[in-house]
Amino acid sequence: MEIPEVKRVSAVKRDYLARLAKEGKRPDGREPDEYRPIKIEKNxxxxxxxSARVRIGNTxxxxxxxxxxxxxxxDSxxxxxxxxxxxxxxxASPEFESGPPKPDAIELARVVDRGIRESGYIDMSKLCIEPGEKVWIVFIDLHVLDYDGNLFDACSLAASAALQNAVLPYEKFDLGENKPLPVTSPPISCTFVKYEDFIVVDPSLDEEQIAQARFTVALDKEGNIRAIQKGLKGTFTIQEIKNIINRAQIHARNIRKLLEE
Amino acid sequence: MKDGIRIDGRKPDELRPIKIEAGVLYRADGSCYLEWGGNKIMAAVYGPREAMPRHIQDPTKAIVNARYNMVPFSVEDRKRPGPDRRSVEISKVTSEALEGVIFTELFPRATIDVCIEVLDAEAGTRCAGITAAAVALADAGIPMRDLPVACAAGKVDGTVVLDLTSDEDKEGDADLPIAIAPRTEEILLMQMDGHMTPAEFDEAVELAIKGCREVSKLQREALMNKYKTFEVE
Structure with missing residues (x-):
């Protein structure tokens, strides 16, 4: 998340995180492959x-x-x-300002959108009311309330959870009985950041602030890749990316279980 | 309205169920989550902090800047994100109401930012917003003369009633939201639309103040609960 104000991290904190990274440790004591506690509340x-409220740690x-x-x-x-x-x-944060969406918010929405769209989570063919005339348009709005890092995964999970139990309001438009929104299986997004050649999943705000590169991958139920977004100025090697995707497979399976509970 | 009982089963002077929780957000300096009937509100306070850009600073006191916002999915038909004329007006009267109790003179050149997010709406969101904002201000440790509280009264089928639901608001004859400083019962905010005789108005104000007193107790309980459950690790 490129927020210029947040980017100003003190040298002390930067050094501290860098020193921990060299020992393979994270500022909140997590393992490199450990998510913060995830809580999903639906409808x-x-x-x-x-609707859904998702918490990942303090986010x-x-x-x-x-x-x-x-x-x-x-064309469709x-x-x-x-x-x-x-x-x-x-x-959500002392650094956020009101006003029209800035590039960060637009990137966030588009990455979440891509995961849902490309995994075919919403069955678009069942949203037709009159061919060429009337179809359902589904609006997904993501509202961040507390920002402590990793909005990509929190927003993606919240969107999937909200869609999972959504209802198409046929009654409101006098078209018959309400029906559940036709959905298949959701994409699961996993985000990693890299700092000091240390690659960790589910970055907290501290870690995002000093991250050199970010990688988000959305996986479907079969573990196939449906969307990717690499962010920030730093780089990854091909090997690093392959490792990230392997690590994401395990996280995606665990998160999918949470979502389906 | 039938035999003195309203469409949702309440008596004329009865509030909808209210739940208040203080200190629910991590990043904010103070916060509050409030459910009032079908309303769900999240409020947060940031500050006092330096007012930016500099030209908006007041060298004699802090600015109180409340932002009332309805999220796109909080209403029947999706609302486009961003402020509309209604929310700009509510933000303005809310800022002014809250400024009435804050010791702004203690923080020259600062701003106290109050964010009110309406997550789910069912009539009376501005009163719910002010009530939540007051708890968030106290949670943030902002020095105040009093803990503001808001509640509406109105008129339905010729009867003065407390705390309108959305059906009563749409079909009713009048709506009168007020905010008060409960210790002195000074009026911090008052708006009205509809039609009331002077006698009905007097009755409605009295009823709204009675409602405010009840909500005020819940606000205080919420703040005390936060510290009751606080344990030293």
Whole structure:
């Protein structure tokens, strides 16, 4: 997450994290392959068609799904559409400012969107009401409430959890009974950062602040790759990336279990 | 309204269920989560901190900057993200109401930022927002003359009632949200729309103040609970 203000880390902290990294340790005592505790709460809002609150450590994200009726795209007249937006409002961090979404928020929303879209999590072919005329448009809104690192995974998980139990409001538009949103199996996103040649999963804010490079991979149920985003100025070797993807497989399986509980 | 009982089964002078929790966010200096009927509100306070850009600073006192925001999925039809005219107005009157009790003169050139996020809305969000913001301010240790509290009264089918639901708000005759400083019962905020006779207005204000007193107790309990459950490791 490239937030110029947050990037100003004191030299003392930077040195401290670097020294720990050389010993293979993390500032909060986790192993390199250890997530912070993950908590998922589903369907907690009344006005949203689907909702979820996800916590990864101190990070807290709320996702809400709304459905509306609109025209399909001309190249897919029998398919619904989806749109993902993310907000980094000032409630979540002293560095966030109100105003239109900045590049960080747009990148975040697009990476989450890509994982869901490319894994076919929402069955778009079942969102058609009248071919070429009327289809469901699914809006996924991600609202960050507390920012302590790793928004990519928190937002992706929140979006998947909110979609999982979402309802298409047919009754609201006098089209018959409400139906569950047709979904398949969700993508699971795993994010790693690299600093001092130390690669760790689920970066906390401290780690993100000094990270040289970031890597997010979204995996489907079979462990196949559905979306990737490499971020920040630093680089990875091909070998490092292969290792990251192998490590992500284990995390994705565990997180998928949590989501399906 | 039937036999003195409202559509959701409440008596005319009864509040919806309210739940308040203080200190729920990690990054914020103070925070509060509040459920009031179908409303779910998260409020946070940042500051006092240096007001930026510099030209907005006041050399005699702190600025109180409240931002009321409804999230896109908090209402029936998805709301486009960002402030609209309604939320700009609510942000303004909320800032002014809160500034009324804060010792702003202690923090020249500073800003106290209050974020109010409406996650789920069901009538009375501005009162719920101010009530949550007050708890978040206290949680942040901001020095205040009093702990503000808000509640609305209104008129439905010719009867003055406390704390309208969304159906009552839509079908009703009047809505009167107020915020007070409960110790002195000074009015910090008052808005009204609809139609009331002067006598009904007097009755509604009295009822709203009674509601405020009840909510005020819950605010204090929430703040005390935070420290009751605090244990030294």
């Amino acid at each position: 907690i809002l009344r006005n949203a068609e689907g 807290m994200v709320m996702a809400g799904v709304k459905a509306d009726i609109g025209e399909p795209y001309p 007249p029998e398919e619904g559409a989806m749109s993902t937006s993310a907000e980094l409002p000032p409630i």
